[in-house]
Amino acid sequence: MVSNAVSTQSLSKRYGRVLALDGLDLSVPRGEVFGFLGPNGAGKSTTIRLLLGLARPTSGRASVFGDDARDVALTHRRLAYVPADVALWSQLTGAEILELLARTGPGTDRPYRDELVRRFELDLSKPGRAYSTGNRQKVALVAAFATRAPLLVLDEPTSGLDPLMERAFRHAVHEARDHGQTVFLSSHQLAEVEAVCDRVAILRAGRLVDVAAVTELRRLHRTEVTVSFAGTPPDLSRVPAAEAVEVTGPASLRFTLTGPPGPALEALAAADVTSLAVREPSLEEIFLGYYGGTPQ
Amino acid sequence: MTPASARVGPVPYDQAPWRAVTALAWRQVRRGALVVTALTAAMSATAVAAHRSAVQDLEDAAALEALAGNPAIRTLFGEPVSLDDPGGFAVWRTGTALAVVLSVWGLLAATRIIRGEEDAGRWEVLLAGRVPVTTVVARHVTVLVAAQVLAGAAAFAGLAAMGAAAAGAAVHGAGLALCGIFFTAVGALTAQVFATRSAATGAAVAAFGASMLAKMVADGLPALGWLHWLSPFGLTALSRPYGGASLWPLLLLAAAGLAVAVTAAAASGRRDIRGGYLSPPSGRAPRLRLLGSVQAFAVRRTLRPLAAWSAGIGAYYLLIGVLTLSMTAFLTDNPRFAELAAQAGFAGLGTVHGYTATLFALLAVPAGAFAAVRLAALAADEADRRLTLLFAQPVTRTRVLVAETAAVCGGLVVLVTVAGLATWVGTEAVGADLGLLAALHGAWNVLPIALLCLGAGALALGWAPRAVAFIGSLPAAGGFLLKVIADSAGLPAWVALLSPFAHLAAVPDAPAHGQASLLMTAGAVLAATAGLVGYRLRDLHL
Ligand SMILES: Nc1ncnc2c1ncn2[C@@H]1O[C@H](COP(=O)(O)OP(=O)(O)O)[C@@H](O)[C@H]1O
Numbered sequence A: 001m002v003s004n005a006v007s008t009q010s011l012s013k014r015y016g017r018v019l020a021l022d023g024l025d026l027s028v029p030r031g032e033v034f035g036f037l038g039p040n041g042a043g044k045s046t047t048i049r050l051l052l053g054l055a056r057p058t059s060g061r062a063s064v065f066g067d068d069a070r071d072v073a074l075t076h077r078r079l080a081y082v083p084a085d086v087a088l089w090s091q092l093t094g095a096e097i098l099e100l101l102a103r104t105g106p107g108t109d110r111p112y113r114d115e116l117v118r119r120f121e122l123d124l125s126k127p128g129r130a131y132s133t134g135n136r137q138k139v140a141l142v143a144a145f146a147t148r149a150p151l152l153v154l155d156e157p158t159s160g161l162d163p164l165m166e167r168a169f170r171h172a173v174h175e176a177r178d179h180g181q182t183v184f185l186s187s188h189q190l191a192e193v194e195a196v197c198d199r200v201a202i203l204r205a206g207r208l209v210d211v212a213a214v215t216e217l218r219r220l221h222r223t224e225v226t227v228s229f230a231g232t233p234p235d236l237s238r239v240p241a242a243e244a245v246e247v248t249g250p251a252s253l254r255f256t257l258t259g260p261p262g263p264a265l266e267a268l269a270a271a272d273v274t275s276l277a278v279r280e281p282s283l284e285e286i287f288l289g290y291y292g293g294t295p296q
Numbered sequence B: 001m002t003p004a005s006a007r008v009g010p011v012p013y014d015q016a017p018w019r020a021v022t023a024l025a026w027r028q029v030r031r032g033a034l035v036v037t038a039l040t041a042a043m044s045a046t047a048v049a050a051h052r053s054a055v056q057d058l059e060d061a062a063a064l065e066a067l068a069g070n071p072a073i074r075t076l077f078g079e080p081v082s083l084d085d086p087g088g089f090a091v092w093r094t095g096t097a098l099a100v101v102l103s104v105w106g107l108l109a110a111t112r113i114i115r116g117e118e119d120a121g122r123w124e125v126l127l128a129g130r131v132p133v134t135t136v137v138a139r140h141v142t143v144l145v146a147a148q149v150l151a152g153a154a155a156f157a158g159l160a161a162m163g164a165a166a167a168g169a170a171v172h173g174a175g176l177a178l179c180g181i182f183f184t185a186v187g188a189l190t191a192q193v194f195a196t197r198s199a200a201t202g203a204a205v206a207a208f209g210a211s212m213l214a215k216m217v218a219d220g221l222p223a224l225g226w227l228h229w230l231s232p233f234g235l236t237a238l239s240r241p242y243g244g245a246s247l248w249p250l251l252l253l254a255a256a257g258l259a260v261a262v263t264a265a266a267a268s269g270r271r272d273i274r275g276g277y278l279s280p281p282s283g284r285a286p287r288l289r290l291l292g293s294v295q296a297f298a299v300r301r302t303l304r305p306l307a308a309w310s311a312g313i314g315a316y317y318l319l320i321g322v323l324t325l326s327m328t329a330f331l332t333d334n335p336r337f338a339e340l341a342a343q344a345g346f347a348g349l350g351t352v353h354g355y356t357a358t359l360f361a362l363l364a365v366p367a368g369a370f371a372a373v374r375l376a377a378l379a380a381d382e383a384d385r386r387l388t389l390l391f392a393q394p395v396t397r398t399r400v401l402v403a404e405t406a407a408v409c410g411g412l413v414v415l416v417t418v419a420g421l422a423t424w425v426g427t428e429a430v431g432a433d434l435g436l437l438a439a440l441h442g443a444w445n446v447l448p449i450a451l452l453c454l455g456a457g458a459l460a461l462g463w464a465p466r467a468v469a470f471i472g473s474l475p476a477a478g479g480f481l482l483k484v485i486a487d488s489a490g491l492p493a494w495v496a497l498l499s500p501f502a503h504l505a506a507v508p509d510a511p512a513h514g515q516a517s518l519l520m521t522a523g524a525v526l527a528a529t530a531g532l533v534g535y536r537l538r539d540l541h542l
C-alpha cells in the first residue's frame, strides 16, 4: 500500500494548560493540494511543527510518507517548509540564504529557482535585515518551491504578499500540483484555500471540525441579504437557495443566500423592494454559523 | 448612532506613558542588575574581612606595600593606595575587577535593550505610541544609570558595613558607579551609531578594551602615568578613595558620562528607526564560501566574532608580554620579593614564568565567556526563528549542535593560541626570557576550563535555553570569583576546591596537571552529552 504524504493519529499537543491540538486524525494522500483552514490560534502552526518534528507530540503520532515525523533526517529529505513568520540571518544576502538552503536541503532545481526569483521579483543582493516581511516570505517560498520536494508544507505563506505576488504564489502551487507534488497549505483565508486546494480540513480550538472537498466547501460561502419592502412580504419558501429567513420587522426581512441568486431575486421582485443590502460574512462568522459556535 | 457607540474611541490613559517605558526597560535588566549589585556588595565586604588575615600573614603593612608595588601585580589590581587601611586594601583588591564587571554589564545591557530590541523589530509598536524615540532611549539609559547607582551604593554598603571608613567608601562607590555609567552611555551611543546589535556591542567593547589597556599601561609604566586621565578606569583610580580622596577625576568622569548619554539620546532622534548612522550597505555581491554544509555554516558564523575576540585578547596579552620587562627590573631591585609574594599567596610571581602563568590562568575567563556567548548566540538564533529554515532541512539536531560545538572548539584553540603568541611576541620585543613553547603551553593549559564552559553552555541549551550565557560562563567567570572570594574570606578549603581554578597548574611555571585537565575535559564532554539529550528531546522554541 502506498503511504499517505501526511498522516496523523490522535495527535495531541499540550502547552502547559493550553491544549493546542486535541486528538487530530488526518491523512493527506499523495499529489493532493490540501488546505488547512482555521482561525488564529486554532492549532495550525502547532500541527505543522509536529509534522516537521520541531516539537514533540504530547500523545499520538505524525508521519510523513509513512516515516515517523521525529526522524527528520529521513522525512525532511522529501519535504520543504515555509514558516508563518520567516526570519533570516541579518548578514546573509538573499542569494547566500538560497545557496545555504539549496546545499543543505533535499536538492534544488536551479533553473526553476531562477525562474521563481524572477516571478516573485526578488532582489537577492540585499542582506536579510533589509527585507520586508513579504520579501522574507518570498525568499522562503522560492527556496521551498525550487526544491521540487514531494511534499510542500506552507504555513500561511501569503500573509505578507501583495495581490500580484499572491497570483505568482497560486501559479507556483498549480505547477507543483501538475508536477505531482503534495501541498499542505495552512491558511485563515477561505478565498485562497478555495482557489488552490482540492480538499480542506477545518480546525478550531485544536480540534478537527470537518474535512471536505473544496466543491463541498462552497456551501459555506453564503451571503447575507437584508431587504425592506413596500408591498406584500416576498415568499421565499420556494427558493431553496434562501435559508434562515428571518422576519426583522413588519416590512423587512433577512435571509442567507447560497448559490446563484436568480430565483431569490425573482421572488423579491414581486414585493416592491425599497432597499437591499448584501453582505459577505467573515470566515469567523461562517464558522460560527455553520458549526453553531461549538466544535463537534 | 447610539449613545453607547458615541462613547467609543480612545480612552485617555491616566498614567504617564514614559512610566510604561521605564517599567519595560527595568523588566529587561532587573535580574542582571540585582546579580551585579549583590556581587558588588559581597566582594567589597569580603575584601575588608580579608584585610585582617593579609596583614597578619605578612610581617608588616610595609611589606604588603612592597609586594603591591610590583608592576606585575599593579597591572592586575592597579596602583596600591593605603594598603594598611582595610578600606584601601579592599579598593585595591576588588576595585578594578568590580569596575570591569559593572562596565561590561552596563554596556552589554545597553546595547541589548536599546539596539537589540530595536533590531529585533520590537520597538516599532512601542514607537507608534505617544512616546518619541529620544524619550525611549533616555528612559532606558536612565534605568541603567539607576542600576549602576544601586551597585555603587552596594559597594559603599559592603565596605561601610564591615567597618571601613565611610567617606572613602562613598568615593569608591561613586567611582564604580560612574565607571559603569560611562560605559552604559557608550553602549547607548554605539547603539545609535550602528544598526545591528553585534556591531554596537563590538564597538562598545572595543572602547572598553582600549580604556582598560590605557589604564594598565599607566599603572605598569610610571612614565605613561598621564594615560590615567584618558581612561574611565584611570580616573576612578585617581580618585584614591582611601589616600586623600580627590573628587576632580570623578567630576570629570561624571561630565564625560553625561555628555555621552545626552549625545546618545539626541542622536536617536535624527536617524531612521531600525537604522543607524553607520548602516551596512543595502546590497552586495554574494559571498558563497562556507555555505555548503551545516558544519561550514557554523564555522562561517563563528569567524567574525572570533576575529573580534582574538583582537581584544591578543592586544591584552601583548601588553602583558611587554610588561614582563619592568617585572624583571623590579626583581633585581627587590631580592626579598619572591619570599613576600609566596606569603601573600602569589607564589611564583617572582619569575617571568610565574608571572605569565598567573596571567594565563586569567585567560580562562574570556575564553570560557567566548564559548558561552557563542552557544547563547545559537539559542538566540533559535528563539528569533532564524534556525527554523535550517531545522526544516534534512538535518538532525545532533548535527546542528555537534557542528556548533566543533566550530566553537576550533575557535577556542585559535583564541588561546593567539593569546600565547601575543604574550611571546611581547616578551621577545622586550627581551624577556619566556620561549614560544612555554607561552603556548601556558595558554593551552586553560583549554579544559573553557571546554567546561562549552559543556555547561550545551547543557543549558538542552535544558534551559534561556540561561545559556549565564550557565555557560559559570565554570570560568563564576569559578574565578568563587576562588577569589573563598581565598580572601577564609571560607572552608572545600569551597575553593569547587572552582576549576583550584585544579589549574601554573603553567609554564609548573608542569600541567594532566589528570585534572583530563577530568575537566571528561566533565565537559559529559555535560555536553547531557545537553544533547535534552536538545533532542525538547521542543524547539521556534
Ligand atoms: N510555544 C508555545 N507555548 C505556549 N503556547 C503555545 C505555543 N505555541 C502555540 N501555543 C498555543 O497553542 C494554540 C495554537 O497555536 P497555533 O498553532 O500557533 O495556532 P494557529 O497557527 O492556528 O494560529 C494557541 O492557543 C497558542 O497560544
Ligand SMILES: [Mg+2]
Residues within 6 Å of the ligand: A041, A044, A045, A046, A084, A155, A156
Ligand atoms: Mg499560525
